[in-house]
Amino acid sequence: MEEEEEEARSLLERSPEADGAAQGAPRALPTLCDPRRLAHRLVVLLLMCFLGFGSYFCYDNPSALQTQVKRDMKVNTTKFMLLYAWYSWPNVVLCFLGGFLIDRIFGIRWGTVIFSCIVCLGQIIFALGGIFNAFWLMELGRFVFGIGGESLAVAQNAYAVSWFKGKELNLVFGLQLSMSRIGSTVNMNLMGWLYGKIEASLGAAGHTTLGVTLMIGGITCIISLICALALAYLDQRAEKILHKEQGKTGEVIKLSDIKDFSLALWLVFIICVCYYVAIFPFIGLGKVFFIEKFGFSSQSASAINSVVYIISAPMSPVFGLLVDKTGKNIIWVLCAVAATLVSHMMLAFTFWNPWIAMCLLGLSYSLLACALWPMVAFLVPEHQLGTAYGFMQSIQNFGLAVIAILAGMILDTRGYLLLEVFFIACVSLSLLAVVFLYLVNRARGGNLNYSTKQREEEKLRQTK
Template identity: 70%
Template structure:
């Protein structure tokens, strides 16, 4: 009888071992298992919403361009300082925050605090305080995107990663789209409650927008918990991509990489500052209502949300990144020329701009990995983001001053010139790659 009891006990132990492969205790449900796809899908949902508040509030000034200028008694050049102050800290701090990786919670707090300061500046009728708020907001906004990408690399590997990046970009652009189309309505509702437009109405509207930042902060807290839990259960370190930022690597960057930097800066300075000033442009040139102007101004983000994953898949399958970049730059130049020199329905040009913007993002950024070794990727991407923010800060100020003194036609010609510089750089990149016999960006 004792032998039968021992056999029975051994069989029961084996059954328990098969049911709990990770150790003692009850087996985990798939949704609770960090190694299971279902659990990672839950993590992906929180990752996608992590940047929603940041992207929603980034373009609050564009969505309320008329109201900000009128309520705060600004000219356009001063108004564009709100975008410049967002970019300035990321010219320098981007490298250090990538190294230190303070975490999504701290970055989300910067975003929340910055938006509250920004709204408080409007409430108190202190524009300098609004600028301080955008500066603080900028410290967290770009760094939060870095942390978001780090989470993606940590949780998703291989072929899944491209889809995850596409979904994150789509959700980010959804935040920008919702902002463009809802903030004018929010301002109107607050105006009805307050009784008249003014800085108080503007500040209250911006404070309501800060709720989206609190939502993203809650996602950051959940992600931090899930990440720590996965580290404990899987017994491995999460959130480490293995990339090291070394600023001394800049001197070793090859010539094709500098051409990619030029393309990046010259292209994006003709897109984001234009969207920041676009609402009044569509009202004045095409006689659109404010609601129609906000809608057409947001079409770039509306299109990029679903188009980014699809175009990224196409670029991955076909290769020839440099050809796709040429197509995107030429299409963007055509869109700006239509807006500058014709009175065609602007929905056509803005839709073309939306597709080309999405295509360039999918084709340009991966090319960095084709021209630098893996151990320099962190430095290369960090430097690329830094000079992009430097360009955006400088051009935002220049665009505002140009609009005040010369008008929208000259401003559009200026944007066309920037795109032409990007086109010359990408054509040069094609020939440099061809003459060197690498052709890594064409295959």
């Protein structure tokens, strides 16, 4: 029994301040009610994971219902892709403001609840647009949904740091990412089936069926809001018991820092934008692609379109560990981008079983995220990290908004083959940027491609 208590205490280690507070906390609380105990923190972790489930589930509602949205709302692909563009536009700015609002204005608890409410409101407006046959209302709903979605992810990360700062934090981030991908996967495979059931119940397809389907899908956002309220209560309670402060995002945003960004960092930004614009817009349009080119049924097309997220859920933590153990970030990014290029070429120019290409795409997508994003921390000092990551997310969302519209226009006028060629061109630009980054890093003696051993040796030299 004493050994179990000792193990629980070791898992609860965080900062020295938190340790000191914990020692002064009452010891008579039951295990599940004591914020110091592992069982209690596992409950908190479960709530954190489900906090973003609704947002990720509803983000790709348009993709899962692409055929139905275009038919019932009588819109072409260009207008359909505006549903993704309107999500991204507010996040061109909010990537800078989300952390500030949580740290300085709302606090983590109120911030999480407010952003969860905004996500719910956005999904409701989106669904009402279908019920009332008003596409402009659906666009407004996606805009409101976008305001809450990315900022909610920032709040989720702030909670993770507040409760699990220390050796468990990377695992917690991995679990949160896995849950978000599970949300996207469930959406891809559930919404089409749900639409069919509601269509059979109402007796005919139409905008009302679409709106009701989206409204039912919004229940996941309400579940996430309930998790936000529960987390707020538990966090406030832990603050009183342990005398700890509210969590912070750690983001310090100073736009003046942008002028200090190096060439290598700008190349990382280019890699990020050119890569992701060939992933998310493709998934947004992928279901009909698999139906038209490969003759898949609607349900099978949804399944293969979601395989990128299915693979990402378990493989992201695995690849994260691999990159942590080996280093060589540029080489891993190069492998990921090259594999993505091969995947898109297979989809564009062959009739091979698309499961091969999509599984490869899922693996490469997972690997790139683990290898690319940490490189920012190697290129800027700690006090500029908030600005660098905020700017990276901002231009990523700008690229996604623009490319979503452009992809819809290409598909309407030229078809899927030219659209795939366009995605291949984007990934090729990303690949060129990776090669250029390798050369710049090598010429300037940078540490982006160091092995883990080399980084440890460099850290020792700096501390001497």
